[in-house]
Amino acid sequence: MKALALKFGFIFYQRVFSGMARILGIGNLVLDTQLFVSNYPAEDSEQRAQQRIFAMGGNVANNLQVLRQLGHDCAICSTLATDDAAKRLKRALEERQIETQHIQRFIQGSTPTSYVQINQQNGSRTIVHFRDLPEVHFEHFAKIEIEVYDWLHFEGRNTDALAGMLNIAKTFLSHQPISIELEKPREGLEDLLEQVNFIFTGKAYALALGLDNPEALIVHLQQRAPQASIICCWGADGAWFAAPGTLASHQASQALEKPVDTLGAGDTFIAATIDALITQKTLAEAVMAGNQLARRKCQQLGLDNLLAPLVTRKPIANIKHITNSRATVVPAPGLPHKVVLIKHDNEIKAYLNNCPHQDVPLDEAYKIDINPFEMTMKCSVHDAFFRIEDGVCVEGPCWREELTPVDLEIDPDTGAIYIAEH
Template sequence: MKHILAVGNATLDLIFALEDYPREDSEVRAQDMQMRRGGNAANTLAVLSQLGHRCALAGVLADGAESDLILADLARHHIDTSACQKLAGRPPTSCVLLNRRDGKRTIVHYRDIPEYSFGSFQQIRLAPWDWIHFEARSNVGELACMLRHVRDQRPDLRCSLEVEKARPWVRQLFPMVDVLLCSRAYAHAKGFAQPYPFLHWLREQAPQADLIVAWGEEGAYGLDRYDQQHHSPAFAPPEVKDTLGAGDTFNAAVIDAFLRDLTLDEILQAGCHLAGVKCGQEGLDDLVAPKLHRVK
């Protein structure tokens, strides 16, 4: 068991399950509707907690009745929220359209409270932690201060950074982390259609890090700090039911595997395997890994 802190988002997700994705200016009836706690960092911690780690969230929580579900779910997953900022307002909220035909999801996100601040992060004692995971959000300047603070106070403490979107100035964070976890969407936004050219471009920005990019149905690709290329195929569930949170599940399994000192090949395989399990079920609970089929 390790102690893991994640800096990032916890949201209220309104999930509408649809028979198919609706046309613009149409009216359709949902087959199901759920309210869940979401957010990349919170999702990753929920999975890491299931993998046996002690987890804490450093984020912003709205102080109001709409946040009760978020707080209850974090507590259910034994995620410590004592480092969170509590502010008046509505919680960050996502409307998720889940296409049951193929398991894909479309998200509309609303947020009117600020991102987590460096001032709050400074109050956290760094001594207990074995790993800190950062979600690259719009507060890049604050995140840079946080990472510099970690490097000054605990240079031995391993840090990972999730880069999902092409946010302005996010590259200034790359030289300060040990593991970079990038999305295919970010690679495409930077003009790359193939994973290895993207990873070698990323190497120029982060010469010290292990580099990973998830590539959907092709699995995941990695470039270790010795510039050796690695790949794991995807693992397909018998039926794709829900891809919401699959990337967060992948990140959790990768962090867990790094903490177990596995090789990068094994780390990528662990991430792809658990992400495949996630795609075969709704929600993030009970992620027990059954046998899956490699995507050929």
């Protein structure tokens, strides 16, 4: 891989030799509403979700979230509206130390949203996306001093503006690699591929082109971008890859018996592969690193704390400490927030400690007040009252919204309370 660094210039090699790089990601930023269901719903049916989580999403946002954990300085170039969802996304980026100065703001329109159904039987995810916001304008991108970045990664979308962005990148960058993700075929997109050094793609792109195997997709893309290294992720089957002028090679992925959550696994694969390339790994070694971290991601909810060891299942509380007069807030490894526990009609109720109005803990200001007559819990920040029975807001700024329920398992012998395994 040293030869690759020399190809892009000695400066790049010096800067990334320590393993850290400045990375600019250009693409989508989305608010994900994730619904965890016991099985995929049939058409024209109704069922209750076991859990609802709001999370930052979008391919490039996910890439950068993982790359930041891997030790790189990351910045995003995307668009945001001015609604509450946009504020939530900006806060999520800042909490993860992803720079936001290159975000383009629009007064009209609303934050893009993906509604994600996660099947708890097999971890699969089904996504419905709604967008009412423009993509990044070429003129906005042109103002960015891209020379200060060591790697540029683009989502293969917004084709009209992307053509100009890639032209600028090739004109002003002397040594920095440029990568692109091809997720869906778009008119004119493949005409731009001669500008890039690395192409990430996958099964969905191949099938959309009428190709049923990764080798055929790599050959197809080599004809359009002979200068590029091509990496094709094929889910549980691993990934295929080819350097310029070579045949495709396969890197298998270790089987995973029961995935927990596959949402963002492909984005994790791309990020880990880029990280390995930056740190001077060969293409084969980089793809292996991508497979390994993507597999690790599938064993947990969300993208945070990917480098931490998987937590051995431990009880979060014991029923002898849970009463109907006091809310008990406990940490919950693997979940995005702590959990509120309270007794109701001899049953333990559990909800994520997160007010849906502004994405803050219910006990942010002071303890959660319990009204034993109305059987409600009060958010200390927004004076919202939630029914203990079902978590529905019955008074306050998030009226009729719901706290996210958490499924529990209780050991009948010891009274130990666990987060349920699905």
